[in-house]
Amino acid sequence: MPTNVLRYLAHNENSVTTLLRALCALKPLREALVRLFTGGNFGGDDVEFEGISMQPDVGRAIPDMCLQTDTLRIVVEIKVSEWRGLTCNQPQNYLGWLASESVHQRFFVFLVPPHYAHHQEYERRKAIFCAENPNHGIHFVEITWSDVCAKLEETGLSAINVYAQDFKNLLEEWYVPTPITFTLDELKEIYHAK
DSSP: OOOOTHHHHOOSHHHHHHHHHHHTTSHHHHHHHHHHHTTTSOOTTTSOGGGEEESOOOSSOOOSEEEEOSSEEEEEEEOOSTTOOOOTTTTHHHHHHHHHSOOSEEEEEEEEOTTOTTHHHHHHHHHHHHHHOTTOOEEEEEEEHHHHHHHHHHHTHHHHOHHHHHHHHHHHHHHSOOOOOOOHHHHHHHHHHO
16 A cells, blocks of 8 residues: 555644545535534535634634634534544634524534544533524534545546545544455454354
């Protein structure tokens, strides 16, 4: 397998967020990600690359990524470790800011590893926010890095774009367990041991 240079660039939440934003400079990749982040409602034509920022100050909170247009706000909270918990203000402060924005479409994207250990706490905090703010107007999109891989595969981008291919390979290296293979002799030995 050829060397994946992204392995040496992306290693924590900030560097993965930087990489994700950089990939959005390529319109086909931006199209796939914006569609994933909005449940297919918007695409690359709706969000320009310049409208994508990292760690913007949204008042009492700094989300990992924000996509903004005149009529759309998407806040993305990214976790790359299964064990990295929520800070005391996540996601409530992001949601409060989103709810106060005077745009027609608001999305909160929670992008985490497939087996994220703190999902119940996130759901609890989200439920409290929704109960306290019944007219928030926010669309919640909870996805995993496996969903990102599937989207890159589904669109064919990972087959035709080296950046998408390397990004998908990196995510699979991190989140898809390597299958354990057995030889025929090993299987026979296991069978005879029973």
